[in-house]
Amino acid sequence: MKLYFSPGACSMASHMVIQELGLKCEIVKVDLSTKKFSGGNFLSINPRGQVPTLQLDNGEILTEGAVIMQYLADQAPEKNLIPKAGTFERYRCQEWLNYIATEVHKNFSPLWDKNLPEETKTVFKTNLTRRFEFLNEKIKGKTFLMGTTFTVADCYLYTVLSWVHYLKIDLTPWTNLMGYMEKIKHRPATMATFKAEQ
Numbered sequence: 683m684k685l686y687f688s689p690g691a692c693s694m695a696s697h698m699v700i701q702e703l704g705l706k707c708e709i710v711k712v713d714l715s716t717k718k719f720s721g722g723n724f725l726s727i728n729p730r731g732q733v734p735t736l737q738l739d740n741g742e743i744l745t746e747g748a749v750i751m752q753y754l755a756d757q758a759p760e761k762n763l764i765p766k767a768g769t770f771e772r773y774r775c776q777e778w779l780n781y782i783a784t785e786v787h788k789n790f791s792p793l794w795d796k797n798l799p800e801e802t803k804t805v806f807k808t809n810l811t812r813r814f815e816f817l818n819e820k821i822k823g824k825t826f827l828m829g830t831t832f833t834v835a836d837c838y839l840y841t842v843l844s845w846v847h848y849l850k851i852d853l854t855p856w857t858n859l860m861g862y863m864e865k866i867k868h869r870p871a872t873m874a875t876f877k878a879e880q
């Protein structure tokens with residue numbers, strides 16, 4: 683397998699899943715501005731030009747982080763990084779993945795756009811503030827999003843929330859989220875992911 687990634691981008695969540703599971707997977711760095719990687723034109727792999735992109739050994743290409751993470755976690759079910767397919771808990775985890783993708787990730791995305799006026803960015807920052815408030819309450823008294831078990835949803839939420847450092851957004855008012863981030867930051871797989879992407 684090959685994971686096409688860009689350092690620190692949303693692809694880091696899929697990379698964390700690979701590290702958590704100890705899966706054999708080559709990681710291939712993509713330059714998102716030129717859409718090039720060491721092997722050539724990334725658009726020939728994924729015409730949408732987005733990471734994460736997973737290439738299976740049989741040549742199949744899988745896109746969309748929330749789906750890639752589920753595929754990866756299903757390769758090593760004994761590691762319990764995602765509840766078993768068909769159980770209610772699986773839907774709960776999918777609910778989180780979808781929420782993070784559509785309500786958190788995609789409110790962060792415009793903030794990376796250097797050409798977007800500051801007043802437009804304020805709209806997205808306000809949206810994010812509401813999501814932080816919600817997440818801070820949901821995580822209260824819990825270790826991880828799903829309770830005591832660390833799942834792919836945590837890899838995803840950790841990745842997108844880690845962007846606050848680069849975007850100079852203050853997360854400190856949301857103390858539960860701060861504590862949550864700190865726990866995940868020190869996981870061996872998280873540290874290994876950082877190291878491999880740098």
Ligand SMILES: N[C@@H](CCC(=O)N[C@@H](CS)C(=O)NCC(=O)O)C(=O)O
Binds near residue numbers: 746
């Ligand atoms: N819908 C995709 C979005 C992925 C995405 O937004 N990737 C960003 C990096 S975080 C990207 O590749 N941006 C470059 C581009 O859109 O051209 C997913 O959920 O995986």
